[in-house]
Amino acid sequence: MERPGATTLRGNPLTLIGPELHAGDEAPDFQLVDNGLKSVTLKDTGSQVRIISVVPSLDTPVCDAQTKRFNEEAAKLTGVEIFTVSMDLPFAQKRWCGAFGVDKVKMLSDHREGSFGSNYGTLIKELRIESRAIFVLDPQNKIRYAEYVKEVADHPDYEAALEAARGAGALTA
Numbered sequence: 778m779e780r781p782g783a784t785t786l787r788g789n790p791l792t793l794i795g796p797e798l799h800a801g802d803e804a805p806d807f808q809l810v811d812n813g814l815k816s817v818t819l820k821d822t823g824s825q826v827r828i829i830s831v832v833p834s835l836d837t838p839v840c841d842a843q844t845k846r847f848n849e850e851a852a853k854l855t856g857v858e859i860f861t862v863s864m865d866l867p868f869a870q871k872r873w874c875g876a877f878g879v880d881k882v883k884m885l886s887d888h889r890e891g892s893f894g895s896n897y898g899t900l901i902k903e904l905r906i907e908s909r910a911i912f913v914l915d916p917q918n919k920i921r922y923a924e925y926v927k928e929v930a931d932h933p934d935y936e937a938a939l940e941a942a943r944g945a946g947a948l949t950a
Contacts, residue, residue, distance in 0.1 A: 795898035851881035
């Protein structure tokens with residue numbers, strides 16, 4: 778399924794591959810790679826509340842800020858795991874985390890198969906990178922919050938995602 782014009786980059790329309798997911802939908806499975814080059818599926822992410830922060834590339838200012846913000850928030854939340862998904866290679870993700878002291882967010886790469894992007898509707902066809910999005914999953918793998926940021930260069934609604942995570946069973950420390 779293709780969604781032409783579903784996202785933009787500097788105002789230029791781009792096509793997203795995959796469905797547009799909504800709160801209440803079952804979270805689709807995926808095949809990602811962690812920084813140890815191990816395969817990670819939805820089941821491997823655990824059975825707690827999860828925030829999945831999707832970014833085009835860590836080497837861009839908004840992606841950098843988004844990932845750092847969620848790393849800070851992770852220290853304040855209990856019962857929540859936060860993952861960042863991008864097309865960056867696992868080596869680049871590990872280097873970036875080391876350079877900025879990001880140690881609470883778990884980094885996952887979609888570079889190998891693009892299955893996360895095509896299953897969650899975040900894969901930009903023209904660029905083969907992820908669009909900016911946030912998903913909050915509850916312990917039963919139901920999507921409690923989904924945001925597809927229309928303009929790739931814009932920030933997501935951090936507060937709405939964090940509130941959804943708290944409402945899905947997370948408590949502040």
